[in-house]
Amino acid sequence: MDRSKCPICGLGKLTKKVSDEVFEYKGNEVVVPRYTTYVCNVCGESIVDNKSLKKSSKILKDFQRKVDGFLSGEEIKRIRRKLGLTQEEMSQILGGGKKAFARYETGEVSQSMAMDNLLRVLDYVIDRVPDVITYLRQIRRLSNPAEEIKVIYLDKVRYKYKIHKGYKSTTEEEVNFEAKQQDSLCA
Numbered sequence: 392m393d394r395s396k397c398p399i400c401g402l403g404k405l406t407k408k409v410s411d412e413v414f415e416y417k418g419n420e421v422v423v424p425r426y427t428t429y430v431c432n433v434c435g436e437s438i439v440d441n442k443s444l445k446k447s448s449k450i451l452k453d454f455q456r457k458v459d460g461f462l463s464g465e466e467i468k469r470i471r472r473k474l475g476l477t478q479e480e481m482s483q484i485l486g487g488g489k490k491a492f493a494r495y496e497t498g499e500v501s502q503s504m505a506m507d508n509l510l511r512v513l514d515y516v517i518d519r520v521p522d523v524i525t526y527l528r529q530i531r532r533l534s535n536p537a538e539e540i541k542v543i544y545l546d547k548v549r550y551k552y553k554i555h556k557g558y559k560s561t562t563e564e565e566v567n568f569e570a571k572q573q574d575s576l577c578a
């Protein structure tokens with residue numbers, strides 16, 4: 392970005408402004424230190440510096456979670472370590488995409504209330520029922536890392552189920568068996 396010229400109006404000049412910016416959420420305030428913006432002297436628009444945007448986004452997400460009574464990124468990390476799991480294992484066992492826990496912990500994404508509750512329950516229960524994770528692993532078939540492919544035929548339609556490293560079974564592929572047979576006859 393050409394920092395000297397305003398990308399909004401194309402006329403003004405941008406001046407760098409660094410300040411401790413106060414943000415408000417549901418009547419609560421949080422300060423983002425050294426928040427950098429570029430202010431136009433003609434249209435008055437201010438453009439947020441990329442670094443500041445990233446930094447403030449993390450601070451604001453955590454702040455929002457705190458105000459709403461949700462676990463912060465640091466707290467989620469603490470619970471995950473207490474459970475003895477990697478970020479990827481957390482997703483495999485508890486749900487969410489592959490990168491979900493990395494994102495919860497950095498504050499890129501907020502967890503749902505259901506996930507928040509589940510994490511709190513596990514935090515409480517792990518001291519009393521230490522094999523709760525083993526139990527969850529079994530449900531998600533994580534004890535068997537072998538890749539398994541099942542093909543079943545239902546009414547001439549071939550369904551191919553792929554169970555990969557214990558991930559939930561899903562219909563990977565759905566092909567018309569008859570059409571496929573004809574293809575192989577023509578070939």
Ligand SMILES: [Zn+2]
Pocket residue numbers: 397398399400401402403431432433434435436
């Ligand atoms: Zn401008």
